[in-house]
Amino acid sequence: MRSRQAFFRFFLIFTAFVLGLALFVALSRTLPPRHVPGAPVAQLDNVRDFAPARLADGPAYAVDGGRLMVGQPRPEGTRWEELPLPEGVIAASVDFVPATADRAEVIYVGAANELVVYRTTDRGQTWSRNRLTHPVVHGDLTGSVTDLAVDPVQRLVYAGTDTAGLFRLREAGGQLLRSAQLMLGEPVLQVVVDRRGSGLALVRTRWRLYRATNFGLRWERVDTFGSAPTMVAIAQRVPAVALVGTVDRGVLQSADAVTWTPTNLGLSVAPATRLYVDALAVDPLQPAVVYAAVSYLYGPSSAHHTPTRLAVSRNGGLIWTDLAHADLTSRVAELLPQGGQVYALTLTSRTPVEVGPEMAAAMAAPSSSLPATAQTGATWLAWFVAGFAAMTLGFALSVDLLQRRRTPSPVLAAQPIRRDR
Numbered sequence: 001m002r003s004r005q006a007f008f009r010f011f012l013i014f015t016a017f018v019l020g021l022a023l024f025v026a027l028s029r030t031l032p033p034r035h036v037p038g039a040p041v042a043q044l045d046n047v048r049d050f051a052p053a054r055l056a057d058g059p060a061y062a063v064d065g066g067r068l069m070v071g072q073p074r075p076e077g078t079r080w081e082e083l084p085l086p087e088g089v090i091a092a093s094v095d096f097v098p099a100t101a102d103r104a105e106v107i108y109v110g111a112a113n114e115l116v117v118y119r120t121t122d123r124g125q126t127w128s129r130n131r132l133t134h135p136v137v138h139g140d141l142t143g144s145v146t147d148l149a150v151d152p153v154q155r156l157v158y159a160g161t162d163t164a165g166l167f168r169l170r171e172a173g174g175q176l177l178r179s180a181q182l183m184l185g186e187p188v189l190q191v192v193v194d195r196r197g198s199g200l201a202l203v204r205t206r207w208r209l210y211r212a213t214n215f216g217l218r219w220e221r222v223d224t225f226g227s228a229p230t231m232v233a234i235a236q237r238v239p240a241v242a243l244v245g246t247v248d249r250g251v252l253q254s255a256d257a258v259t260w261t262p263t264n265l266g267l268s269v270a271p272a273t274r275l276y277v278d279a280l281a282v283d284p285l286q287p288a289v290v291y292a293a294v295s296y297l298y299g300p301s302s303a304h305h306t307p308t309r310l311a312v313s314r315n316g317g318l319i320w321t322d323l324a325h326a327d328l329t330s331r332v333a334e335l336l337p338q339g340g341q342v343y344a345l346t347l348t349s350r351t352p353v354e355v356g357p358e359m360a361a362a363m364a365a366p367s368s369s370l371p372a373t374a375q376t377g378a379t380w381l382a383w384f385v386a387g388f389a390a391m392t393l394g395f396a397l398s399v400d401l402l403q404r405r406r407t408p409s410p411v412l413a414a415q416p417i418r419r420d421r
Contacts, residue, residue: 013196040079044069046246049093049147049187052284052338054195060338061107063308068109068124069359073339076222083124085109089116095148096156108157110145115171116174117145117159129165130176132159134166146188153197154215166203168216182210182219190232194240202257203240204232211257225252225260231280235287235316243317245277251292252316268318269310278308281335281342290317291342291356293332306334310344310355323356 009385046065053060053073060067068091071078077192085091092112109118118168132141143163149158157169159177166188186205193212194200199213202222209229226245235241244253250264267275273296283289290313292297295307308331312321323342330346335355335413337343342356 009348018190029153038310040081041069042079043351044080047336047345047350047352048091049277050336051095055098055286056285061096063109065096066092066112068094068107070123078363083107085124086118086129087125089113089118092144093146093148093160095150097150097152108148108150110148110159112144115141115143115145115161117148117166119159119174119176128174130169130317132161132164133178134164134181149191149193150195151193151197151201152195153217154194154199156216158191158193158203158216158314160191160203161185161232166210166219167192168217182218192232192234192235192242195236196240198240200234200240200242200257201243202232202234202416204229209257222257224258225249225254230277233280233282233290235282235290236284237287237316240314243280245280245292245376247276248274248297250294251277251280251317263313263317264320265318266313267292267309270296276305278332279294279335279344281337281341283337283342285339288316289314289337291335291337291357292317292320293335293344295331305331312356328353328355331384 028373040313044062044064047062049063051061057072059072060078061072064080068083068085068115069080070081070083089109090112091109093110094108096105096107097103101114104121105123107120107123107383109120110116111118117130117132119130120126125337132145134141141164143161144158146162148157157171159167159169161167164181165184166182168182169176169178170179182203184205186207187314188203188205190202190204192202199212199215199217202218203210203212209217209227209232211222212219225244225246227249227376229244230247231244231245235243238253242257244252244254244260246252250262250267252260253263254260264275275298275301276295277292278295279290279291279293283291292311292313293308295308298304308328310332311320312323313320328344328346330348332344333347334345335342336345336352337356340356341354343352344355345352365370
């Protein structure tokens, strides 16, 4: 009997330990992971700029919360790793030139806390500092480098800023030399360039669009499309094609950034509404694939937005079809195409949301057959049951031990009670 009770107690202790361990593991998998600096992560959560892979097996780069991240897109998911930046530097923008047979990969990073463009050829082990200067203003200019675009054929780097307009930099001997500057009275939001060296380049601010002439030595304001620009992109085709999203005319195309043609077939402009382009992007590996996020402005006195609608064109923007996507809680602010897939950043979140139907996720973590909500619910239910079972066994074990303390030992109970006379 005593050996049976001892075995029962051992079984209770062992079972409670196993269930408690299972509870701890399940809870740790349910709670969001804590980021360890330098450790790979499966999901970016605060994307401020993105440079997609430009080769089928090449890397992609992203600025995530001021950090520089590199990832290798794969159908089963991307593992992102942080690259070192110079001490005290907060990244704001990124672009790169892939490695070739006669040239190493070059990464350019624009700083958020100074008007400086950093350059590295060894993925952040060493950096060259290239300060943006003005020919008249002495001393360091203040501000942020809001966007970067590289023309690797002409060896030109365009750096947009929030306080000093646009800088045209020429690469020479591993340094970036200022060769021209476009002074603007408002921050630069976007810079795009034909990477094949044709000289087509566009700069977008909140209200205006500018096109480069003479390979960026001069710039002209574009006012021929009859609206305000909301987004701009260049399809790297031969010849290159410029696309601009507008406030009320939808998507327009141009081969020279002077004459523009609306290409809205399939976007279904409703009567008494204006077609507003929230985001626009071209797949870098498939230049004929264009993604657009659109909404509709309506109302006679004040404009109201409908929820964002996502569309894709597989013939360069001539015909649009609806894009299957997850439910979005806010309008789209930016689209990030990558490897046949597309991800969205919204006005309320900078975490990429998979919205494309083409291939398995390239930026998000690998998914199982269960939806994310189902996985989370099942995990919580599992650790709740494990915790309840562990508490029950612990209670039973406590009662058994307490009962054992209160029950007199059989040996002591057999002793006669001696009374003093």
